[in-house]
Structures are given as structure tokens and as C-alpha cells.
Amino acid sequence: MIYLVDRYAKDDVGGQLYPKDPQKRAVVNQRLYFDMGTLYQRFGDYYYPQIFEGAAANPENYKKIGEALEFLDTFLCGQQRIAGGSCLNSGRFECAGNTDNLRSSWLNPQHTIPTLVDNGFSLWESRAIMGYLVEKYGKDDKLYPKDPQKRALVNQRLYFDMGVFYQRFGDYWYPQIFAKQPANPDNFKKMEEAVGFLNTFLEGHQYAAGDELTIADLSLAASAATYEVAGFDFSKYPNVQAWLERCKKNAPGYDLNQAGADEFKAKFLSGM
Numbered sequence: 641m642i643y644l645v646d647r648y649a650k651d652d653v654g655g656q657l658y659p660k661d662p663q664k665r666a667v668v669n670q671r672l673y674f675d676m677g678t679l680y681q682r683f684g685d686y687y688y689p690q691i692f693e694g695a696a697a698n699p700e701n702y703k704k705i706g707e708a709l710e711f712l713d714t715f716l717c718g719q720q721r722i723a724g725g726s727c728l729n730s731g732r733f734e735c736a737g738n739t740d741n742l743r744s745s746w747l748n749p750q751h752t753i754p755t756l757v758d759n760g761f762s763l764w765e766s767r768a769i770m771g772y773l774v775e776k777y778g779k780d781d782k783l784y785p786k787d788p789q790k791r792a793l794v795n796q797r798l799y800f801d802m803g804v805f806y807q808r809f810g811d812y813w814y815p816q817i818f819a820k821q822p823a824n825p826d827n828f829k830k831m832e833e834a835v836g837f838l839n840t841f842l843e844g845h846q847y848a849a850g851d852e853l854t855i856a857d858l859s860l861a862a863s864a865a866t867y868e869v870a871g872f873d874f875s876k877y878p879n880v881q882a883w884l885e886r887c888k889k890n891a892p893g894y895d896l897n898q899a900g901a902d903e904f905k906a907k908f909l910s911g912m
Contacts, residue, residue, distance in 0.1 A: 643792035648661070666763050666772035667723045667801040671715065673765045677802050682708045714749045766862075767798045770855040783855050797841065797856035806863040808834045813870060817908045835867070835877050842879035846886060853890055861887040862897050869905035 645658040659665050682704045689695035717721055748755040748764040755764040756772070763769055774784040785791050813829040838860065841848060848856045864884050868874070874881040888894050 642795055643788055646788040646791065662772055663761050663763075664723070665775065666768055669768040669771055670763060670765045671723050673768055673799075673802060674711070674715075674750075676799060677765075677807075679712060681803075681807075700836075711750055767802060767855070769857055770858060771815055774855060782852060783858075785852075785854070785911050787852045790850065793853045794817040794856045797848045797854075798859055800837070800841075801856070801859045801863055805834045805838060805860060806866075808865060809867055809870070816912065831867075831872075835872070835874070835880055838864075839877040839879045847883065853887075857883075857887055858891055861891055861894065862901075865901040866904060869901045870909055 642658060645654045649657060651886060655661075655766075658668060682701065686698060686701040687704055690697055712722075722746065747762045750764065752764055754766055754769060755762060756769045758776070763772055771784055774781065777783070784794060785876050808827070809829045814830045815821040816823055838848070845851055847853050861884065864874075864880070864887075868884070874884065888898075891897075
């Protein structure tokens with residue numbers, strides 16, 4: 641959708657469907673990631689095991705659908721459209737409880753990290769934040785190219801990271817870590833499949849969306865570092881292994897990312 645608007649839409653239509661203003665566009669991007677990673681994901685988590693595996697309904701997953709719809713309802717507070725502004729940013733949002741709860745709900749009703757506050761503009765979801773920072777403050781567009789085709793590839797890789805690469809890591813590890821469930825070998829195979837997809841994307845390329853480092857690499861490398869500290873063997877995927885080493889050398893701030901991955905290992909994975 642983003643590619644079609646960037647490439648073919650007339651200015652008046654394109655400006656309505658996908659605004660060029662960095663803040664307005666960032667809100668649209670955050671809502672798109674919310675749809676993929678929360679709203680639609682929770683629908684699938686509840687219904688797909690019942691439809692395709694004959695599993696019993698999981699009431700906890702049903703509650704999560706309701707929570708996702710509550711988030712959506714909040715985004716739409718006082719608005720006709722999903723990204724048309726928000727009473728969160730206008731100061732009209734009301735929240736029962738103490739001022740800390742009020743402030744955190746005003747900044748980000750999902751209460752997720754990271755959350756960016758830029759001169760009163762609040763934004764969450766790391767991939768949307770990265771795109772916003774490049775568009776608003778980048779000296780050039782190397783990390784997030786303006787060319788519609790190049791940008792479309794970066795966007796696809798970002799959605800792949802959120803919906804497949806990182807998602808499948810979580811599907812395998814998080815039930816073990818947080819619910820003390822046994823390892824699911826089928827989910828491990830899906831995790832391997834995701835790494836295989838990335839290996840294919842990297843065939844003949846230095847980086848995830850071509851031969852230049854982009855925000856897609858920053859996002860995917862953060863996920864790959866989590867795979868790595870969890871003991872995943874990348875040696876079967878030579879393109880991924882070589883790419884990750886390039887990211888370690890060339891991605892700005894990778895040492896900070898590695899420190900976070902190591903902390904995740906120490907807190908949640910050690911002894912498993």
C-alpha cells in the first residue's frame with residue numbers, strides 16, 4: 641500500500657492516504673505496525689489454532705483480543721479516522737489513577753517500549769520511531785531511502801522482522817520463559833524457516849534491502865542478536881552469518897544493542 645501511494649498516487653490523494661509530514665506519516669506507520677503486530681496478530685492467536693489445528697478456545701487469548709480493541713478504541717477517541725490525530729496528544733485523554741498512570745497513558749496507551757517524545761509528539765513502536773527520526777532529522781535518506789522501490793523493500797523487511805523473524809522467536813521462546821511451558825519443536829522449525837527466509841533475502845546482497853545499511857538492518861540485527869544469545873546456530877545460514885558480522889562492525893550503536901541482548905540472556909535464558 642505504501643509503495644503504491646508513493647509511486648502512483650496524485651499529490652492530493654497521496655497526501656490524504658499517506659501524508660508526507662513526518663509526524664503524520666509516523667502515526668500512520670505506528671497504526672500499521674499495531675494492526676500487524678497486535679490487532680490482527682491477536683485475532684490469529686485466538687482463532688487460528690481452533691480453525692486449523694482443532695485446538696480448544698483459549699480464554700486468555702480472547703481477553704487479549706478485547707485489549708487490542710480497547711487500544712484501537714482509544715486511538716479513535718474523538719476522531720473519524722485511525723490516524724487523524726488523537727485526544728491522547730491534545731490533552732483530553734482521561735485516565736483513572738495516579739498521575740504516573742495518566743502520563744504513561746497519554747504518551748502510549750499500550751504501555752510498551754520504546755516510546756519517543758519529541759517536543760510533545762509521542763510515538764511508539766521501534767520501527768515507526770526509526771522511520772520518523774530519519775525523515776525528521778536525518779542529514780540524508782541513506783538509512784531510509786525516499787525512492788519508492790528502495791523504500792518499499794526496507795518497509796517489507798521491517799514488516800518481515802515484526803511479523804515473522806522476531807515473532808517466531810517469541811512464539812518459540814516466550815512460552816518457555818514466561819509460562820514455563822516445554823519447548824515446542826514445531827515452533828522451532830518455524831523459527832528456522834524464518835532465518836531461512838532472511839538468508840534468501842540476503843543472497844547476493846550486503847544488507848537486508850540491498851547493498852546499503854538501512855533501518856531494516858538495525859531492526860533485524862536487534863532480533864538476530866536475540867537469536868544469537870539464545871544459542872541459535874547461524875552456521876547453516878551463511879548469508880545471515882556474514883550479514884550479522886557486517887552489522888556488528890558497521891551498525892551505529894550495535895554495542896548498546898549487544899549489551900541489551902546479553903542482559904536478556906542473563907535474566908531470562910541462563911539455565912534454560
